[in-house]
Amino acid sequence: MIEILAFEPAYWLQTLIKLGVVALVVPTAALILGYVFLMKMMSFMQSRLGPMEAGPYGTLQLLADGVKFLQKEDIFPRRADRYVFALAPVVVLVSTFLLFVVLPVGPDAVVSGLDAGLFFALAVASLSVIGVLMAGWGSANKYALMGGMRAAGQLIAYELPLVLAAIGVVIQAGTLDLNKIVLAQATGEIFGWGAIGNPYILTQFVGFAIFLVAVQAELTQPPFDMPVAESEIVGGYQVEYTGFRFLFFFMAEFGTAFAFAGIASVLFLGGWYVPGLDPASGWFNLIGPFVMFIKIMAVSALIFWFRFTFPRLREDQLQKLAWKVLIPAALLNIVVTGVLKVAV
Amino acid sequence: MTDTTATEAAPAPRHAAAVELLSEVLGDAVLAHHSEGGELWVRVHHEAWQPAGYALRDELGCRWFDFLSAIDWLPSPFGRDMDAEQDWPTTGPPARDTAIEHGVTGGETRLQIFARAAAVEDHPGGGNLSVILKADLPNENPAVQTWIPVYAGANWHEREAWEMFGIAFVGHPDLRHIYLPGEFEGHPLRKDFPLLARRVKPWPGIVDVEDMPDPAEEAQS
Amino acid sequence: MSVTEREQRAFIAAAAADARVNVELETEGMTLNIGPQHPATHGTLRIIARLDGEQVVAAEPVMGYMHRGYEKLAEVRTYPQVTTLINRIDWLGSFANEVPFILAAEQLMEVEAPPRAAWIRTILFELSRLANISLFLGDMGVQLGALTPVFFAFRDREFVLNQIEAVTGGRFHPNFDRIGGLKDDLPAGWIEETRGVMVKMRNFCDELEDLLMGNEIFEARTRGVGVIPPEIALSFGLSGANARASGIDWDMRRDNPCGLVYDEVDWKVWTHPDGDSFARYWVRLQETREATHIVEQLLDGLPAGPVMAKVPVIIKVPAGEAYVATENPLGVMGYYVVSKGDLGPFRVKIRSASFNNISVVPWVMRGVFVPDVITILASLYFILGDIDR
Structure with a gap:
């Protein structure tokens, strides 16, 4: 093993570095996804150019937007619950930050390789519900309240298929540690043929589909964007937010999309592993981030493609889809996986 | 395309039959009628307004409600607000005459309510049967029975007529302002309601910017 | 009370x-x-x-936030000046607003526009319909959360607006119709270009049929939502595509073309029996396609000749009353013109389609969900200027 990250800095220095990395990754991820998909891919799909002025091909547009948001006045609605209102975007953003803590981009390149990493990731992801409810309630606005309620109902309904879809992977890998799941895919074999390992998308394709649908709902993106539906409830829980608080919501939305695409690539696409190299090789600490980035962008492209294509479902139709289709399918997937795991 | 081979009924006999049917149902309440350009005007007594609506819908099959509104026949005491001199190059300003002069089917009073319904589902060729119903309203407290039970769509039109002309609709459940703010006073479409914008800043005349072209030159080019 | x-x-x-x-x-x-x-x-x-x-x-x-009092204003304007006002009623298909008023004035004056003028009027009328309804087709997607279709709509509507601009000089408010004919003839090369635009519009319809109308989520959101039975549609005075989507086989263009030349072309009136939001979208999509065929046929048969009949320079309309309605993009639009032989009308009653179409809202929106409110509003398709006037 090449000792790339072999130096052992002091604990406080390690913590600082890790904090810095996460604090940098979230805005960067939001910027990249926002630019590549929200601005450019959407524009090209809609036969227009998108931003072209700020920087080459408008690459700096989102930076300019960010600066604009920071300059704006921090407005509190008169009857808003000030503390709840102010805290809500922070809570949402914290949930995004915590997601990145367990996301591995190499054998050792992970902020904190928890044994129950998957469990942790899915648990902190649902923290954002609290922030959203706070935003909906604290704004003292009927549209915001409706948006908050819709978001809560939707996120709870889709938490379940999300977890159940991941359980199939957990059964197959036999671990909750995200890094070990990657290793299990890297060393796995498909009917005795192990040249490309065993990316679980091949065996868990049902789980992958359910996971992606649930992620879409978790991110409140079309076709499940009722909590922030502009044409119905004028932006939902975000309606009263301006300036940097709105920026927090924006960053959280795209940061979470990035993180979930990361989790999906870890669970189903083999994470930082590429076939042909020894998974134990320390080189993966170097090329892992790039491999992960490519896989994350591929999954994100899928997520955003749905976003720009589909109309929105109604709230009751969404609940019906979750409880009557996705959850039974996920349970069936678990049963089949379990039986095969024991039998084979 | 229209099936023109079917009953190619000329408008006039169809209209005559319609008037006959209405007279049968309403008796003396049918005061006058007029047929021109494919349209049939029937003037009824204002007390027979709602029965006339029912007759229109059920007897004549005019189930499609078009509109309901009113006309104020009083010539505007303010003229047409366009009395700039160049507007009357040949005749000079007209004498402002205030005698009430009614249109087709005549009339007796100042305010006249009118509504139109059509039988849109049959295709006799040469246009669907449609009737414009008119009724004179008393000068004092103009009121008439509501048409909501006849045509549900009359609701908003009656609110508009109430607001714009001050016509009360007996039996209307929700007679309140539709366009204007709740505290608005007056009935803007009555002719004696001045158009204040024109009072404050007179219209430059029908010739806004340049002189009217000379008809002789026009003919040459 | x-x-x-x-x-x-x-x-x-x-x-x-x-x-x-x-x-x-x-x-x-x-x-x-x-x-x-x-x-x-x-x-x-x-x-x-x-x-x-x-x-x-x-x-x-x-409503009333945009009430401009056109009925009162028309009473103090001359006939040619009124068209400038009524252009702004349905601002997406504005040429179509002028036509019924001009036809009513012509009927009172007993003037008839020359054939070429009537044909060009009909062509521009249908182009306004395309400009208007194409936006509806995309906008319905936005209301349902699909962002992409509206951009396609704006892209292809642009071509139609260009054609209207090439003839009239105005994109939104052409003010081109005159009593007795039209202001001008068509510019050179316009006919060929318009044919190309019609092909583009048909492609646009196909695109939306694939992208939006064929989408399962779209169907789930619109089918069975906001059902208006035919009796209700008739008694509220619904017209146009809203009535036809309730199964009422009635189109003023076919049944009472009065002055426009729809009987010269071969076309079809589309109806749908369901009366729900999906039916309204479906009917409008078919109508857009039908309109391109109408325009193409009219371009083929366009007669030669003058575009203006002999009318006096200063227009005075003889005393009388006339009501002329046409099948505008939003539905039946009619003008009841009362003349006293003056330079301007004595009273103009504007019967606009959206006012009646929206009056059904309290009836149809009982017991629906908030997202359906948006669906129903979008599918009834109104222009605010057409409600408030």
Whole structure:
């Protein structure tokens, strides 16, 4: 093993570095996804150019937007619950930050390789519900309240298929540690043929589909964007937010999309592993981030493609889809996986 | 395309039959009628307004409600607000005459309510049967029975007529302002309601910017 | 009836409606103001919705935020000046607004436009329809959360607007129709270009059929939502595609073309038996396609000749009354013109389509969900200027 990250800095220095990395990754991820998909891919799909002025091909547009948001006045609605209102975007953003803590981009390149990493990731992801409810309630606005309620109902309904879809992977890998799941895919074999390992998308394709649908709902993106539906409830829980608080919501939305695409690539696409190299090789600490980035962008492209294509479902139709289709399918997937795991 | 081979009924006999049917149902309440350009005007007594609506819908099959509104026949005491001199190059300003002069089917009073319904589902060729119903309203407290039970769509039109002309609709459940703010006073479409914008800043005349072209030159080019 | 009495009655009615809905779930009602500044009301329509959770107990549209009093203003203008005003009623298909008024004035004056003028009028009328309805086809997607179709709509509508601009010089307010004909003839090369645009519009229709109308989510959101039975449609005076989507086989263009040359072309009136939001979208999509065929046939058969009949320079319309209605993009639009032999009309009653189309809202929005309010509003398709006038 090449000792790339072999130096052992002091604990406080390690913590600082890790904090810095996460604090940098979230805005960067939001910027990249926002630019590549929200601005450019959407524009090209809609036969227009998108931003072209700020920087080459408008690459700096989102930076300019960010600066604009920071300059704006921090407005509190008169009857808003000030503390709840102010805290809500922070809570949402914290949930995004915590997601990145367990996301591995190499054998050792992970902020904190928890044994129950998957469990942790899915648990902190649902923290954002609290922030959203706070935003909906604290704004003292009927549209915001409706948006908050819709978001809560939707996120709870889709938490379940999300977890159940991941359980199939957990059964197959036999671990909750995200890094070990990657290793299990890297060393796995498909009917005795192990040249490309065993990316679980091949065996868990049902789980992958359910996971992606649930992620879409978790991110409140079309076709499940009722909590922030502009044409119905004028932006939902975000309606009263301006300036940097709105920026927090924006960053959280795209940061979470990035993180979930990361989790999906870890669970189903083999994470930082590429076939042909020894998974134990320390080189993966170097090329892992790039491999992960490519896989994350591929999954994100899928997520955003749905976003720009589909109309929105109604709230009751969404609940019906979750409880009557996705959850039974996920349970069936678990049963089949379990039986095969024991039998084979 | 229209099936023109079917009953190619000329408008006039169809209209005559319609008037006959209405007279049968309403008796003396049918005061006058007029047929021109494919349209049939029937003037009824204002007390027979709602029965006339029912007759229109059920007897004549005019189930499609078009509109309901009113006309104020009083010539505007303010003229047409366009009395700039160049507007009357040949005749000079007209004498402002205030005698009430009614249109087709005549009339007796100042305010006249009118509504139109059509039988849109049959295709006799040469246009669907449609009737414009008119009724004179008393000068004092103009009121008439509501048409909501006849045509549900009359609701908003009656609110508009109430607001714009001050016509009360007996039996209307929700007679309140539709366009204007709740505290608005007056009935803007009555002719004696001045158009204040024109009072404050007179219209430059029908010739806004340049002189009217000379008809002789026009003919040459 | 006094105001307090009315308020009392409204309160009793609302309480009764609440009681009906709250039998199962004991919840507190909420009043939601949708509009006047709401993205879904494209303009300043306001809907006061009494909600029980997400279910609408009663919905009451409030308008007048854009009332411009055209009926009063028309009384102090001359006939040629009135067209400038009425252009702004339905601002997406503005040429179509002028036509019925001009036809009514012509009927009173007993002037007939020369054949070429009537044909060009019909062509421009249909182009306005394309410019208007194509936006609806995309906008319905936006209201349902699909962002992409509206950009396609704006892209292809641009070509139609260019054609209208090439003839009239105006994109939004052409003001091109004159009593006795048209202001000008077509520019050179226009006919060929328009043919190309018609092909583009047909492609646009195919694209939307694939992208939006064929989408399962779109169907789930629109089928069975906002059903208007034919009797209701008739008694509320619904017209145009809204009536045809309720199964009423009636089109003014076919049944009473009065002055326009629709009987010269071979076309079809599309109806749909369902009466729901999907039917309204479907009918409009077919009509857009049909309109391109109408325009193509009219371009083929365009007669030669003058575009202006002999009319006096100063137009005085003889005394009389006339009502002329045409099948405008939004529905039947009619002008009841009363003349006293003056330079301007004595009274103009503007019968605009959206006013009647929207009056069905309180009826159709009982017991629907908030997202359906948006779907129904979008599918009824109104232009605010056409409601408020």
